[in-house]
Amino acid sequence: MRALRDWRAVVVLAALAALLLGMAWLPPLPQSSAFHDFAVTRTRWGIPHFDDVVSNLGFLLVGLWGLVWLLRVHRHWPGRGPGRPFLTRVETWPYLVFFGALILVASGSAYYHWAPNHGRLYWDRLAMTIAFMSLFAAILSERLGTWLDPWFGMRFTALVLPLLILLGMAAATHWAWSEARGAGDLRLYLLSQAIPLGIGSLLILLYPSPYTRGGDLLAAAGWYLLALAAEQLDHEVFALTGGWLSGHTLKHLLAALAGYWVLRMLQRRMPRTLAASPRAYHW
Template sequence: MPTSPLPWFHGTHERRLAIALAAGLAALLIIVAFLPRLPQDDAYHRFADCRCWLGVANTGDVLSNAPFALVGIVGLWLAARRRTPERAAWLTFFVGVGATAVGSGYYHLAPDTPRLFWDRLPMTVAFMGLTAAIAGARLGPRLGRWLLAPLVVAGIASAMYWRQSELAGAGDLRWYAMVQFAPMLAIPLMVALTPRRDIAGHDIAIVIALYALSKLLEWLDAPVLDLLGISGHTLKHLAAAAATAWVAWMLRRPDARAANVVGP
C-alpha cells in the first residue's frame, strides 16, 4: 500500500518553535566560540573511593557502570519493536548507553585524561540520539530523522576536538560541554511547548531530574562517601543509569502513532 511522505513538522507551531530553537542554538554557538578555552582539570581524576575489591581497581566506580549495559540491551530490544520514524534515534541512544558501560568502566579502572575520552565519546552519541528522538516526536518526524546524523557527528566531533586539543597541550572542553548541556535546555522546551505525542512531559521531567541528581552526586563525591560509605560518583552512575532506564520504560508500550506511521 503506498504511503505519503513524512511531514517535516506536526504543525505551524512546531515549525516556529524549531526556528526559535535553531536561532537560540546559533546564538549559543557564537557565545561559546568567544569564551576562553576550558582545559580538563587533572584533579577530576582523583575520585573519593579508591577501594579495590576482588582484584578490581576502583571497584565501586567501575562496577556501577554495569546497569548501563543492561539498559542498553533492554532499550535496544524495546526500540527495535517500534514502528515509528524515531526508531533510529532511539536505537542510537541505547547504543550510546550500552557503550558508556564499556567506556566508563575502562576509564575508571585507571582514570586519566586519555582514557576519559572513551568515557565521554559514547555519552555524546546517547545525548544526540535522545535529542533527535524528542525532536522527531514533538516537532516533526522528518525533522527528527534529518537531525539524527548531523547531531551524532557533532557530538562525536566535540569529543574528538577535546581529545586532540589535549594532545596538543591546549585542552578545550567548551564544545563537549555544549553537547552535554544544550540538550538539557532544548529537550524541556520541546516537551513543555508542544502537545503530547507519545512522549509524556512528566516522563521527561523524571529523566532530567535523575540526570540532575547524578551531576549533584558527582559534585559531592567525597562527602557522600563519608556519609553513606558509598561514593557520590558511584551513586552518580546509578542515578544516570536510572535516567536511561526511565527512557526505556517510556518505550515499553507501542507508540500510539504506530498505526499512522508513514514512510519506510
C-alpha cells in the same frame, strides 16, 4: 515557513543562540587533572576503583533491556494497533542508537575508571555524546516532525540522527585533540550535553508530541541533573556515607536510572490524535 513564524521557534532559537554565544564568550576550558581524583580508590577482587567500575553495570543492564525490548517491537510490528509505542519504524532508530550507546557508555566508563586518565576518558565521553545526540534526535523528530515534514517528509529522522551523532563525536574528539596539544578546551563537549538537555527540554515543554508520557523525558533529565550534582559532591557524599557510597558512584546509578526512565516512557506511551485538540496537553 510556518515553523519560522511560530513564537515557540523564536524562543527555542533564542535559547540556542544564548547557549552558543555564552560558550563562545568563555575562555577555553581545560580539563583539570584533579578531575581524576575520585573518592573511591579501593580494589576488590582484583578490580581497581571497584565501585566506580562496577556501578557501570547499570548502563549495561538498561542498554540491553532497551535493545531487547525494541527488537521485540520490530519483530511484532505493527504491534498492538493504536496502543503501539511508535507510529513508524523510522522513529525507533534514535532509540536503538540510544540504548546501544548506553552499552558503549558502560564499557567506556568502566575502561576509564579502571585507570583514570585523559586518554581513557575520551572513550567514555565519546559514548556519552552518542547517547545524548541520539536522544536529542528522537526529541526533534517527535516534536518537530509534523512542522518540518513539508520540507523533509519522512526523511527528517534519517537525516538528523547521523548528523547529530557526528557532531557529538566531533565535540568529544575536539576535546581530546585539544588536550593532546596542551590547550585543552571542554566547551564543545559541554555543548554536546547542554543543547540536548536545555533545548530538548524546551522542545518538550513548547511543542506537542504525537505520543503520551512525553513528560517522562523531563523526569529523565531531572535524574541526570541529580547525577551531575552527585558527581560534583563525590568526596562529600563519600564522607557523609562513611565511605559506603561516593558521589561519582551515585552519579552512575542516577544516570542509569535516567536511561531507564526513557525506556519506561516508551513501554508505557501510546499515540494520540493531536488533530482532535490542537491545544492539547503537551506532555
